Amino acid sequence: xxxxxxxxxxxxxxxxxxxxxxxxxxxxxxxxxxxxxxxxxxxxxxxxxxxxxxxxxxxxxxxxxxxxxxxxxxxxxxxxxxxxxxxxxxxxxxxxxxxxxxxxxxxxxxxxxxxxxxxxxxxxxxxxxxxxxxxxxxxxxxxxxxxxxxxxxxxxxxxxxxxxxxxxxxxxxxxxxxxxxxxxxxxxxxxxxxxxxxxxxxxxxxxxxxxxxxxxxxxxxxxxxxxxxxxxxxxxxxxxxxxxxxxxxxxxxxxxxxxxxxxxxxxxxxxxxxxxxxxxxxxxxxxxxxxxxxxxxxxxxxxxxxxxxxxxxxxxxxxxxxxxxxxxxxxxxxxxxxxxxxxxxxxxxxxxxxxxxxxxxxxxxxxxxxxxxxxxxxxxxxxxxxxxxxxxxxxxxxxxxxxxxxxxxxxxxxxxxxxxxxxxxxxxxxxxxxxxxxxxxxxxxxxxxxxxxxxxxxxxxxxxxxxxxxxxx
Amino acid sequence: xxxxxxxxxxxxxxxxxxxxxxxxxxxxxxxxxxxxxxxxxxxxxxxxxxxxxxxxxxxxxxxxxxxxxxxxxxxxxxxxxxxxxxxxxxxxxxxxxxxxxxxxxxxxxxxxxxxxxxxxxxxxxxxxxxxxxxxxxxxxxxxxxxxxxxxxxxxxxxxxxxxxxxxxxxxxxxxxxxxxxxxxxxxxxxxxxxxxxxxxxxxxxxxxxxxxxxxxxxxxxxxxxxxxxxxxx
Numbered sequence: 001x002x003x004x005x006x007x008x009x010x011x012x013x014x015x016x017x018x019x020x021x022x023x024x025x026x027x028x029x030x031x032x033x034x035x036x037x038x039x040x041x042x043x044x045x046x047x048x049x050x051x052x053x054x055x056x057x058x059x060x061x062x063x064x065x066x067x068x069x070x071x072x073x074x075x076x077x078x079x080x081x082x083x084x085x086x087x088x089x090x091x092x093x094x095x096x097x098x099x100x101x102x103x104x105x106x107x108x109x110x111x112x113x114x115x116x117x118x119x120x121x122x123x124x125x126x127x128x129x130x131x132x133x134x135x136x137x138x139x140x141x142x143x144x145x146x147x148x149x150x151x152x153x154x155x156x157x158x159x160x161x162x163x164x165x166x167x168x169x170x171x172x173x174x175x176x177x178x179x180x181x182x183x184x185x186x187x188x189x190x191x192x193x194x195x196x197x198x199x200x201x202x203x204x205x206x207x208x209x210x211x212x213x214x215x216x217x218x219x220x221x222x223x224x225x226x227x228x229x230x231x232x233x234x235x236x237x238x239x240x241x242x243x244x245x246x247x248x249x250x251x252x253x254x255x256x257x258x259x260x261x262x263x264x265x266x267x268x269x270x271x272x273x274x275x276x277x278x279x280x281x282x283x284x285x286x287x288x289x290x291x292x293x294x295x296x297x298x299x300x301x302x303x304x305x306x307x308x309x310x311x312x313x314x315x316x317x318x319x320x321x322x323x324x325x326x327x328x329x330x331x332x333x334x335x336x337x338x339x340x341x342x343x344x345x346x347x348x349x350x351x352x353x354x355x356x357x358x359x360x361x362x363x364x365x366x367x368x369x370x371x372x373x374x375x376x377x378x379x380x381x382x383x384x385x386x387x388x389x390x391x392x393x394x395x396x397x398x399x400x401x402x403x404x405x406x407x408x409x410x411x412x413x414x415x416x417x418x419x420x421x422x423x424x425x426x427x428x429x430x431x432x433x434x435x436x437x438x439x440x441x442x443x444x445x446x447x448x449x450x451x452x453x454x455x456x457x458x459x460x461x462x463x464x465x466x467x468x469x470x471x472x473x
Numbered sequence: 474x475x476x477x478x479x480x481x482x483x484x485x486x487x488x489x490x491x492x493x494x495x496x497x498x499x500x501x502x503x504x505x506x507x508x509x510x511x512x513x514x515x516x517x518x519x520x521x522x523x524x525x526x527x528x529x530x531x532x533x534x535x536x537x538x539x540x541x542x543x544x545x546x547x548x549x550x551x552x553x554x555x556x557x558x559x560x561x562x563x564x565x566x567x568x569x570x571x572x573x574x575x576x577x578x579x580x581x582x583x584x585x586x587x588x589x590x591x592x593x594x595x596x597x598x599x600x601x602x603x604x605x606x607x608x609x610x611x612x613x614x615x616x617x618x619x620x621x622x623x624x625x626x627x628x629x630x631x632x633x634x635x636x637x638x639x640x641x642x643x644x645x646x647x648x649x650x651x652x653x654x655x656x657x658x659x660x661x662x663x664x665x666x667x668x669x670x671x672x673x674x675x676x677x678x679x680x681x682x683x684x685x686x687x688x689x690x691x692x693x694x695x696x697x698x699x700x701x702x703x704x705x706x
Binding site: 013014015016017019020021022023025027029036037039040043048050053054056057064065077079080082083086120122123128129130132144145146147148149151152155156157158160162194195198199225228230259260263295315316318319322412413414431433434435436438440 | 505506507509511512515516517519520521522523524534563564567568569570571572573575576590591592593594597598601602611650651652655656659661662664665667668669671672674675678679681682683684685686688689690691
């Protein structure tokens with residue numbers, strides 16, 4: 001049993017009661033809502049003649065189905081329009097703040113929470129989206145929930161959960177040139193497996209994690225769920241506080257910041273905290289990492305050979321064989337040179353300002369390969385505006401990228417942004433599942449934003465370090 | 474007939490809080506580890522505001538090609554129509570938190586899922602619908618899948634309380650997580666009703682948190698409905 005960890009402390013502060021199931025009832029400090037997983041929950045609430053218990057602790061946006069091109073209402077896609085209208089009616093009828101496109105604050109739910117300062121250390125945060133783990137980057141306990149649980153949270157402000165174990169993942173050393181947070185998390189998932197985190201919460205620690213900015217920490221916590229862990233977090237520190245200081249929540253209210261800081265500091269894991277498991281990974285050995293298969297655990301360093309299924313543990317062989325057939329890759333080859341048709345720079349994993357800056361720095365003065373369809377989808381309207389103020393849009397457009405409006409876009413293909421046929425994509429998103437990007441024959445190669453930029457330029461999976469001298473913290 | 478719960482007459486996603494002590498029926502095997510929620514229900518079918526009608530889209534892209542011709546998949550096979558026990562392998566339901574996945578399976582006719590292991594959010598979503606997710610060893614699961622393939626009309630009995638799976642002459646020592654077993658067997662898996670009863674404690678916890686402004690906590694925090702409202706449906 002863990003003790004003295006951030007997880008234990010935040011859990012204890014939010015525990016309301018023990019339930020007859022043996023689970024605990026936890027108070028939810030922030031409930032984020034989007035259009036895809038919430039309408040049925042609001043419907044269930046109405047059927048029970050109940051109302052939203054804590055509207056002020058709830059915040060909504062639209063991201064999954066929102067078009068990233070023409071956003072005039074009504075949306076051209078009737079189904080998307082219906083979902084948007086349903087969300088508007090639900091949140092407006094309940095007094096829930098809504099970062100809609102007209103507000104200038106719309107974006108992917110896991111981008112807007114942190115940028116508006118809604119996400120804070122020591123909170124419990126839930127959303128009907130598995131990538132809610134992103135918010136753990138701030139030292140919050142954040143996890144995805146299903147629609148029936150959304151109903152629970154809307155109606156009661158609480159969630160029923162059993163306590164999990166805590167695994168500390170210590171990433172030591174300094175990351176090499178061209179190696180980013182994305183490469184770190186792909187390596188962690190590869191090492192521990194896509195189901196290695198089931199029953200665990202991940203605490204990310206060590207020099208390589210602590211030296212990351214908030215964007216990098218978010219990329220790592222974001223993909224906890226791809227390793228099976230429902231939540232992941234980084235203990236709050238000065239980097240966290242610096243970010244928070246500039247957000248809407250505290251920019252004009254430094255007193256509130258000072259009042260809350262002792263609480264934030266108090267929830268960080270104690271030096272003598274005990275963990276159920278500790279894993280140490282050498283960060284300095286991590287290369288730019290890409291996936292060769294159809295699960296996020298099927299990753300390799302850019303210079304490494306694709307594994308022989310026979311060399312893998314018995315339970316991974318069948319999945320590997322099917323994945324290699326789908327991706328049309330051969331064991332023994334590297335992924336370098338794998339031809340791509342689409343370059344997608346976006347998603348809740350990697351569409352923040354820093355991601356776009358780094359990719360733009362690489363793209364500047366280069367051109368997208370003639371056979372590649374390349375797009376940048378900023379994570380939010382704020383990211384979009386900030387990037388445009390720096391002229392990043394011009395850099396991308398000049399190079400041949402499509403510069404689009406914010407949303408989830410081609411990460412999961414719920415709007416028009418989809419792979420076609422058996423197109424292969426270099427993608428900064430989080431899932432390479434078969435069919436994930438909108439075409440069941442589509443092929444997804446996950447990688448960091450700068451690796452996507454490199455692939456866009458060369459038309460194939462490329463070691464970004466060989467093309468340029470890059471400096472990435 | 475499928476155990477104690479009749480899923481067919483549900484209001485949208487709203488399962489009755491009944492005891493689910495056992496499920497019995499015929500099986501349908503879907504083989505493979507790491508079957509993710511995008512395979513169970515592709516995202517394009519989630520552009521809906523209710524769960525109604527999702528059943529037909531279960532495993533859609535595995536079942537149909539571009540021209541809507543049927544491909545080889547257990548969900549297409551005649552011999553498995555009417556089955557209500559899905560038998561899967563490891564890490565089933567990994568990926569997204571979409572409740573649409575178990576909703577689709579339930580609406581196709583699945584009342585219980587037996588497998589080597591499940592992704593956490595998926596298992597939690599199943600529980601919210603009263604669908605047990607029962608685990609057994611890899612070898613036992615494979616034996617059950619083989620058996621169902623050769624004799625699809627075999628009745629599988631899942632006893633949630635005693636944690637056994639019985640088919641033919643075989644009794645498998647299975648596992649149901651403690652919280653899930655309690656919730657199903659005692660019929661206390663409607664967590665909205667359970668938690669709604671603790672209104673005062675909720676408000677007290679909220680007020681104790683330094684980041685919650687007093688104005689965010691309603692005087693009478695919690696559900697407005699009757700305390701036992703959830704059981705009325």
